[in-house]
Amino acid sequence: MNNSDKTVFIVDTGVANVASVQAAFARLNWETQLTQSAATISEAAFVVLPGVGSFSAGISRLHELGIVEPLKRRINDRQSTLAICLGMQLLCRSSDEAPETDGLGIFETTAIRFPSDLLVPQLGWNTVKPSSDTLFQPGVAYFANSYCVPAAPPGWETATTHYGIDFVSASWSGPVLACQFHPELSSHWGQQLLTIWLNKMQTLSPTETSASC
Amino acid sequence: MLIPRIIPCLDVRDGRVVKGIQFQQLRDAGDPAELAARYESDGADELVVLDVSATLENRIALLETVQKVRAQLSIPLTVGGGVKTLADAQALLNAGADKVSINSAAVRQPELVTQMSQQFGAQCTVVAIDAVYSSDESDWIVVTRSGSQKENLKAIPWAQTVDRLGAGEILLTSFDRDGTRSGYDLELVAAVAKNVSIPVIASGGANLPIHLQEALEAGAHAVLAASIFHDQQISIGQLKQQLAKLGVAVR
Structure with a gap:
């Protein structure tokens, strides 16, 4: 396993489109490797859990690969992990998309569908407001x-x-960050957020980042 | 709430950006990767790359062009041109597309829209509709194969069909206005947007900032333009400043 300092391991679910994620890290001069290995997910310094289509297909795939427990453990241990889009929803206890399917249960909440009077999916640029701007600035x-x-x-x-x-x-x-948006597609602001995750967040302990709770 | 998207479009042939009028008289407009980088730094919200010769020459969009553009680009990338199968779409996604646009193939085999939506998600499945106004029929008719073939299909019911089949977005081009810089076909935009539950990207005829504002007002969720950006008539940054003055929210 190449686990050099500047490699990000992307969980390879076989269905997620990860070319944009790989390109984003390449622009920051980081290597990326796809992985399905429980050992790699346990030990790697940086792991990305990308979006994978539907909630139930995503969870099933993680079970098939035998990586549900290693993922939960590394997140609970606060090893550097970035969950993107559906990857964030998979952290929930469950989702309205598949009420019978258990998620990873890191977040004690259920992902919900947007109200039916809106255009769904939400497709486009929207404003992100952090509760405090100590880590990153508001952006689109x-x-x-x-x-x-x-x-x-x-x-x-x-x-x-x-x-x-x-x-x-x-x-x-x-150093665990979950984003509903796609930082890899969010232009300069998104690239900055990836840089913050790779660098600044490594120095934070959970107690420091949860000071407001 | 969502901010309307300004989308430059690169029509690509043989690895070069081209632009024509009503899909003909193509002239060279630059290198795709260079233009992509410039448009992103100018503030583009998304980029569309269409291989305009792909269907006619029976090949899928140049994967190499997509890879080069992707390496530069940290905004969403939609690619279309000659996609006929799930494998074609997968190849474009692997090369770095975020969304795949299908046009002629959706008309020939509508089930491909559903298959793509199930396999890759609605957010990844764009159906491009090229429409021409027929005064005989007093309605918009779908054309395919880069405008060379008139289909026995009206644009508005076809838009409703692709919505039902699982498309996540409609890229709606007025063939009549393409490259003419006479403004979008607002009646077409309004008629389609009103009848579907998915976002509509207006395309064909952009020249002035007011044209983009009008299309958004008519119901488009995003506006696409090519000539005005390629010819550096206005930069995307300048355009956004002017749109902001017209009361349009911009990123």
Whole structure:
């Protein structure tokens, strides 16, 4: 396993489109490797959990690969992990998209569908407002989602966005960052956020980032 | 709430950006990767790359061009041109597209829209509709194969069909206005937007900032333009400043 300092391991679910994520890290001069290995997910310094289509297909795939427990463990241990779009929803206990399917249960909440009077999926640029700007500044990010996380998980910092309803567009604790938007498609602001995750967030402990809770 | 998207479009042939009038008289407009980088730094919200010769020459959009553009680009990238199968779409996604646009193939095999939507998600499935106004029928008719073939299909019911089949977005081009700089076909934009539940990207005829504002007012969720940006008639940054003055929210 190449686990050099400047390699980001992307969980390879076989269905997620990860070329944009890889290109974003390449622009920051970081290597990327796809992985399905439980050992790599346990030990790697940096792991990305990308969006993977539907909630139930995503969870099933993680079970098939035998990486549900390693992922939960590294997040609970606050090892550097970035969950993007559906990857963030997978952290929830469950989702309205597949009520019978258990999520990873890191967030004690259920992902909900946007109200039916809105255009769904939410497809485009929307404003992200962090609860405090100590880590990153408010910005405009690219979203492509039908479901969202409605409430802040206790003990986690959050940023919120409004699309018919207020929802949690990002949440972080220590070096674990979950984004409903796509940082890799959010131009300069998104690239900055990836840089913050790779560098600045590594120095934060969960207690420091959850000071407001 | 969502901020309307300003989308430059690169029509690509043989690895070069080209632009014509009503899909003909193509002239060279530059290198795709260079233009992509410039448009992003100018403030583009998304980029569309269409291989305009792909269907006619029976090949899918140049994967190499997509890879080069992707390497530069940290905004969403939609690619279309000659996609006929799920494997074609997968190849474009692997090369770095975020969304795949289908046009002629959707008309020939509508089930491809559903298959793409199920496999890759609605957010990834764009159906491009090229429409021409027929005074005989007093309605908009769908044309395919870069405008060379008139279909026995009216544009508005076809838009409703692709919405139902699982498309996540409609890229709506007025063939009559393409490259003419006479403004978008606002009646077409309004008629389609009103009858579907997915975002509509207006395309064909942009010249002045007011044209983009009008199209958004008519119901478009995003506006696409090519000639005005390629010819550096106005930069995307300048355009956004003017749109802001017209009361349009911009990023």
